[in-house]
Amino acid sequence: MSKKKKKKVGKAKSKPTNVKRIKDQTRAIFANKIGERFSYRQLIKMLGLRDKKSKETLKDILFGMESKGAITKAPDGRFVSAHEPDVVIGRVDHVNSRFAYIISEQYEEDIWVKTDDLKFAIDKDIVKVQVTKPPMDGFRPEGKVVELLERSKTEFVGRIEVSEKFSFVVPDNRNLHFDVFVYPEKIGKARHNDKVMVKVINWHNAKNRSPLGEVTMVLGAAGENEAEIHSIMAEFGLPFQFPEKVEQAAAQIPTEISEKDLKKRRDFRNITTFTIDPEDAKDFDDALSIEQLDNGDYEIGVHIADVSHYVQPNSVLEKEALTRATSVYLVDRTIPMLPEKLSNGLCSLRPNEDKLTFSAVFIMDESGKVKKKWFGRTIIHSNRRFTYEEAQERIETGEGDYAGEIRTLNNIAHKLKDKRFKNGAVNFETTEVKFKLDEKGKPLAVVPKVRKDAHKMIEEFMLLANREVATHIFKWGRGDDGQYTFVYRTHDNPDPEKLDGFAKFAAKFGHKMSTAGDISQGLNKLMDEIEGKPEQNVLEQLAIRSMAKAKYTTEPKAHFGLAFDHYTHFTSPIRRYPDVMVHRLLWHYLEGGKPVEVEPEEKKCQHSSEREKNAADAERASIKYKQVEFMQSMLGEEFEGIVSGVTEWGIFVEIVETKCEGMIRLADLSDDYYDFDEKNYRIIGQRNKRIITLGDKLTVKVVKTDIDRRTIDLDLVTEE
Structure with a gap:
């Protein structure tokens, strides 16, 4: 019987090798990991090859790829793709502690980079990144930073935690995913829980994974109005006084x-x-x-x-x-x-x-x-x-x-x-809020700003002056000397893809908007429809996000939002530097001056646009701080809210009553495990198939507020 068994075993044929599968998977490894080196043994393990014949097949495939010039053998004997990887320059958007995106004008899509491959680059740094995995099948390209070109900043605002032997500064900025280690002799007069400015002096701290720093300014006790506002000023590089x-x-x-x-x-x-x-x-x-x-x-x-x-x-x-x-x-x-x-x-x-x-x-x-x-x-x-x-x-x-x-x-x-x-x-009447503050700066109430005819009247005459000044110079300056260099305020047409996405979300509320033909007419009709409705603020904010950003430039382009062929800023030189430029240039031409050089004016325009964005970010941060402070007294209370954003880690909800925005963390949703549907800005329960998407109305409870990070944590109140 044993002989028969042996005979039977001896006659059994070995499992056929799937040559096509091994070839396709091997090619995919080198295509998706451009610039990375792999040894023969590594490839065997990655492909899960166990039998001798499969391993021999891999050898033949590698030899064939090498002879065709698809891969090359490095000096250490490992194989690497012969394709030269794309190397682009971009800005870091460090969205969470695990990974970042590199945003580059040289690449159509943002490049995904895990934090370990950032080479200590942080949010807003300019880096050179190597694309190791090109975009395919709906997935983002992946890469790794090969060189840090420009630090966005080396000083940060945060709350200091002091102990006997060492201290840590926890940055306020949510896009900074590290603490700064500070030795006792480097904390100055800072006390535990103070808000401070810390300067990083060593990014590659060998003793601790955190960068090493020193306190350069003490802003005050965390939570106090002066300390928190000074923190915002320091975070955004705003001056405390004039020289x-x-x-x-x-x-x-x-x-x-x-x-x-x-x-x-x-x-x-x-x-x-x-x-x-x-x-x-x-x-x-x-x-x-x-x-x-x-x-x-x-x-x-x-x-x-x-x-x-x-x-x-x-x-x-x-x-x-x-x-x-x-x-x-x-x-x-x-x-x-x-x-x-x-x-x-x-x-x-x-x-x-x-x-x-x-x-x-x-x-x-x-x-x-x-x-x-x-x-x-x-x-x-x-x-x-x-x-x-x-x-x-x-x-x-x-x-x-x-x-x-x-x-x-x-x-x-x-x-x-x-x-x-x-x-x-386009009629964008966004709802802005202001705060009623006590003598110590504590918010007593959040009050929506109401715009009536008096506000709109002044606005119309300012728009008239801005338009007519820009139009006058544009038309007047088209003479023998060429186009007069001038400062324009321009606003490009919206991106069709973003606009289409916005229209689909508006449809979830029962609002139809055509993206064909007259875009402005469709937007205005929608803005009229949603006025006074709970979803108004969410849809207005989304509409604005789908628009291009207005900017200062010497290029005489149109302003889409205002429907003006030419537009400038002439009316606020006390508070806007481009208006001072406009006055100077206008007077220069009125006095018979020749066209001025473009490049210096364009540089000033770019700088002004950047400072304008920085100011807007600081203003939003101060509003968010006061909203969080205001909601501190409402812990445990329930509110009606509207989903204003959906990400892979949480749902943002705007509370209708106070216009404050908080987040429900996906990890805190106990009824199911939810998957993030990035394309449709929604989450879907794996078992219950519940869908929560942008614009949904939810009942939420305020469970935590964090002044340092300017965040409000919410819980979803389960509906019966």
Whole structure:
């Protein structure tokens, strides 16, 4: 019997080798791991080969690939793909502790890189990355950093945890996934739980995986308003004060207007003029004048503080203004672009004072048609300072001083707005919030900002001035000397793919939006439909995300959102450096100057766009801080919310009542294990098949707030 068994075994045929499978998998390894070396033994293990014949087949495949030049043998005997890997330069977006994306203009898709392959690069660093796995079958390309080109920053804000032998600084920024190790002699006067600024002095700390640093500034006790706001200022590189030489330069500017100052200025001091601003405004950089002409038309002046008269090129004031590029409006304070003597004094168009201005003056009829325009330097005398509330009262009641003038301006503004929308402007009325604070800066209430006719009236005349200045220079400058170099505010058309994605999400709420034909008309129809509905804020924010970003540039491109062929920023030189540039260039051309060199102006435009984004990020951070602080007193309370974002690690929910956003972590969902559907921005339960997607209405409970990270943790309240 044993002989028979042996005979039977001897006759059994060995399992056939799947040559095609081994060949395909081997090719896939080298195609997906470009630049990586593999030994023969490594490949056997990776392919799971056990029998001798399969291993011999692999040898033949490798020999064939090498002879065809598909792979080469490295000096150490290992095999590597002969294909040269793509190497691109990009910026790190370190989304979580496990991996980052490299965003590069040289590559269509973002490149996935695990944290261990970042070479100590951090969020926003500029790196050179080697693409080791090209994009395929819907998966992102993968890569590894081969060189760190530029550090975005080496100083960070965080909370220090002090012990006897060592300390750690935990950065506030959620995109920084490390603590900074600090020796006791390097913490200065910092105490446990203080907010501090820490500078990294060694990224490759051998004793500890954390980088090594030293405390450079103590900002105060964590949780206190001053410490937290100072932390935000330090995090975004915002200045705490003006350099002494800048303050001295401002102090030396004469306050009196001389006869010399009046040369080449048109005098508007006898024309009815007023300002309309928020109740708490300290600087008034624009004023309106109105005078009815004998033929029934109106001469309407948009008068802007003449900052360029006081801030001269190459002066210390000029250099500081360019460096800052913009004023920053945090929840409880303003970080101005110009010293107070200029922003709140000389350049503020206060009532009952003569002020030097730069003006755009229009002859208009009641329909809003511009019949004639004039630009130049002026002097005005404001008769009255209105708050928006006071101006609104005159619009609604027709009573009070200057009610007739304000109502006339409001009627014309309505005509201007109607024309804009008829021409394709997009009506984005996003809901903004402000806080009612006590004397210590603690938020007592979150109040939505309400925009009424008075706000929109001022906005329309500012838009008119900005458009007409840009259009005038563009058309005027197309002469023998070539196009006049100028500063434009441009806004590209939306990306069709993003817009299509937005339309699909809007459809989940029952709102149809066509992405074919007139995009603006479709967007406006949708904005009208959602006004006052719970999903309004979420859809408005998503619509804005689907749009291109506006920027400053010398290229005379159109502004999609406003439906203007040409547009600039002329109306706020107290708080925006590009407006100062516009005033200078406009005056240069009015005085007969030749086209200026493009490159220096374009560099200033790029810098201003970057500073503008940084300011917006800082403003959002201060709002988020106050929202988190406000929600601290509501732990355990339940709220209605709308899903405002979905990621692989959690669901973002905007609480309808307070407009505060928190996150439900996927790990905390106990009813099922949920998979993230990235393409459709949703999660799906593996067993219960429940789908939670953008825009869904949920009941949530506030379970935790973290001031340091400016986060709110929520739990999903299970529905019966």
